[in-house]
Amino acid sequence: MFILKGIEQLEKAIAKAKKVRPRVEFDRFGRYRVSGSKGYYTVICRKSDNGYKTVDCTCKGAEKGLVCYHAAAALSLHVALARRERAASVEVSADEMNNAPYLKPTIERPVERVGGMRIN
């Protein structure tokens, strides 16, 4: 497991991932399966309670705290997904609501007359 602090940290692993081109399979958000020399490894990307982004991989290198190319490959997918998720969950702010053009009711019904009778 390692803590992700910046992209510089991943440079070597990204370079290797580009060369090796592992298969990255989406399991669920934050959990990916990446092909390696000995089958598939599971990579888990998450944010810890204290705000650190941690990446876990089941390979030997990651066990020693190394940034492996599996993690780099999974992270590129994770970051893209996270970005899309953020974009989708953008809520309309109260300000935008206030500035929305006032919509007039479009259905107008003429007042119905009931014959010519007046009811007293």
Ligand SMILES: [Zn+2]
């Ligand atoms: Zn790994």
